[in-house]
Amino acid sequence: MLGCALWAAAGCTVSYSLSGGSVPPSAKTLSVAMLDAKAPLCPPQAAQAITETLRDLMLAQTPLNLIQQDGDIAFEGAITGYDVQPVAIQADETAAMNRLTITVGIRYTNKADSKADADFSVSRFADYPSSQDLGTVEGALVEDIGKQLAQDIFDRTLGNW
Numbered sequence: 001m002l003g004c005a006l007w008a009a010a011g012c013t014v015s016y017s018l019s020g021g022s023v024p025p026s027a028k029t030l031s032v033a034m035l036d037a038k039a040p041l042c043p044p045q046a047a048q049a050i051t052e053t054l055r056d057l058m059l060a061q062t063p064l065n066l067i068q069q070d071g072d073i074a075f076e077g078a079i080t081g082y083d084v085q086p087v088a089i090q091a092d093e094t095a096a097m098n099r100l101t102i103t104v105g106i107r108y109t110n111k112a113d114s115k116a117d118a119d120f121s122v123s124r125f126a127d128y129p130s131s132q133d134l135g136t137v138e139g140a141l142v143e144d145i146g147k148q149l150a151q152d153i154f155d156r157t158l159g160n161w
Helices: 002-010 044-061 134-157
Strands: 029-032 073-089 095-110 118-129
Touching (some): 044 073, 044 095, 044 134, 095 134, 118 134
Parallel strands (some): 029 073
Antiparallel strands (some): 073 095
């Protein structure tokens, strides 16, 4: 009986799980390349802010060590959409709110499980009053949207969604 239990245990693999995520046991490192600001209206500081937010979230929710490049788990990509559109049109045909939408294209590489490799896009938005200039609220909007995008990227790759 003990032999059967040992044999069964020998065939099992363990994966780390923090905050609902799953990291292959052989993965020790993580790399998140600086996102490119490829969208026409995207300021470079937005790409940097979203990259840092993604790095912070991955470090907080995985046991992996961050390295510059070629991590066991690797993320790279670009901001492919950065658009402002009016929403909540009023009776006088003016917009009460504007919406900033940011789209990020991601390439995810998992050296431990190449079947998990993926290319995908995620998109999130935040609304702000049309009476405010984008330049005055942009930093806060990018921070808020960046957190949502980082969580979506985690969920699609290591979150087992």
